[in-house]
Amino acid sequence: MWKMLRANADMRRLFIAQVISYLGDWFSFVALVGLVDDLTDSSFLVSMIVVSFSLPSFIASPIAGVIVDRFDRRRILIVVSLVQSMAALGLVLVGADTIWLAFVCQSIISGLAAIVKPASEAGTPNLARDAEELGKAQALFGSTWGVMLAVGAAVGGFFAATLGRDTAFIINAASFVVSAWFIFLITKPLQEERQQTRSRMRPIADMREALGHARRDSVLLALLLSKTTFAIGSGVVSQLAVLASDVYRGGDGARGILIAARGAGVGLGPIIATRFTGGDVGKVLTVCGYASLAFSVFYLTGAWMPALWLCVIFITAAHLGGGAQWTLSTYGLQMRSPDQIRGRILAGDFALMTLVLSITSLAAGALSEATSVRTAITAFAAAAAVASLIYISATRSLRKQLLRQ
Numbered sequence: 001m002w003k004m005l006r007a008n009a010d011m012r013r014l015f016i017a018q019v020i021s022y023l024g025d026w027f028s029f030v031a032l033v034g035l036v037d038d039l040t041d042s043s044f045l046v047s048m049i050v051v052s053f054s055l056p057s058f059i060a061s062p063i064a065g066v067i068v069d070r071f072d073r074r075r076i077l078i079v080v081s082l083v084q085s086m087a088a089l090g091l092v093l094v095g096a097d098t099i100w101l102a103f104v105c106q107s108i109i110s111g112l113a114a115i116v117k118p119a120s121e122a123g124t125p126n127l128a129r130d131a132e133e134l135g136k137a138q139a140l141f142g143s144t145w146g147v148m149l150a151v152g153a154a155v156g157g158f159f160a161a162t163l164g165r166d167t168a169f170i171i172n173a174a175s176f177v178v179s180a181w182f183i184f185l186i187t188k189p190l191q192e193e194r195q196q197t198r199s200r201m202r203p204i205a206d207m208r209e210a211l212g213h214a215r216r217d218s219v220l221l222a223l224l225l226s227k228t229t230f231a232i233g234s235g236v237v238s239q240l241a242v243l244a245s246d247v248y249r250g251g252d253g254a255r256g257i258l259i260a261a262r263g264a265g266v267g268l269g270p271i272i273a274t275r276f277t278g279g280d281v282g283k284v285l286t287v288c289g290y291a292s293l294a295f296s297v298f299y300l301t302g303a304w305m306p307a308l309w310l311c312v313i314f315i316t317a318a319h320l321g322g323g324a325q326w327t328l329s330t331y332g333l334q335m336r337s338p339d340q341i342r343g344r345i346l347a348g349d350f351a352l353m354t355l356v357l358s359i360t361s362l363a364a365g366a367l368s369e370a371t372s373v374r375t376a377i378t379a380f381a382a383a384a385a386v387a388s389l390i391y392i393s394a395t396r397s398l399r400k401q402l403l404r405q
Helices: 002-007 009-040 043-052 055-070 073-093 099-127 131-162 165-184 203-216 218-247 252-274 281-302 308-336 339-370 373-394 396-404
Strands: none
Touching (some): 002 009, 002 131, 009 043, 009 073, 009 099, 009 165, 009 218, 009 252, 043 055, 043 099, 043 218, 043 339, 055 073, 055 099, 055 203, 055 339, 073 099, 099 131, 099 308, 131 165, 131 252, 131 308, 203 218, 203 339, 218 252, 218 281, 218 308, 218 339, 218 373, 252 281, 281 373, 281 396, 339 373
């Protein structure tokens, strides 16, 4: 993987841009959930912060996919990153009387992320020199998200606790600017040359075209539903900060440790999983199903551990599965979808996932506040386990068919 980055300068620039942006995101996340938790003492409002990281992306996804497929993806990434930087600076103004500003600023950042994610993911295959390099790149990028979550959450928790939360917010704003600079340095186009373009945007018709293609391709449809199934249990992630404070009696440091455990698992999961799949879509579907099931089982167990360090072990193990599922389902979509609709396919995947994640995060927060955080995690982890078993069963014949090819 590192040899690939040394040899492919543009892939290296995209990688560095993502590393810096992810690091800033998780610096901000730990500080923001800690701030809302301390100012409001509300599990529901903490879950609303997680929703502000996801629901705006769902709302923006239909037009985001069209923008990514129609316009220059490199320019899109630069402009959007700079606007996100300005929104990130707004978080320093959040206080007891302006708690609403936390949701507004983060919603702007997340809504624009609905453009950034499919633009970078749809552009990655155009920077890769062959299919093998694409597989390595996607595993590396997926792993990087988790590593930066682990590093950013742990260091961000330390910064928030020692230097203040505003420092974390400022670092996040700066990270968007630096990321935009590395995207600017990319020389190779992030999209194939288009034969013709329409004079105006038609978001509904354009998204319908992409989704119609997905419905006609059972493998593509199964990959889309894979991440959506996984998202049924992902709402439990919104309660990690509450678990750290309510059960283990910790502050930003403990919150950062638990969130970092999530990142450690996500960082290692894709690297381990790609060893079992190669470029085989049938194996991708198989690993996605069982990785989602593992995520649920480990969360179900980890929430009831008597000590923080034991909980950290199980949360890390859970996200080995979560990271594998997330990265491999995206890799499968990159391989299966043509470039001219790839942005819309990936945006649709992101939209479905963020919608389900938003709903389950809200529900988990409400249940946590009404009962307890452990009860909420148990309920949603169990629901996710059932959904994963249904998905494994429903895709069995398709997986067998692909493995025979």
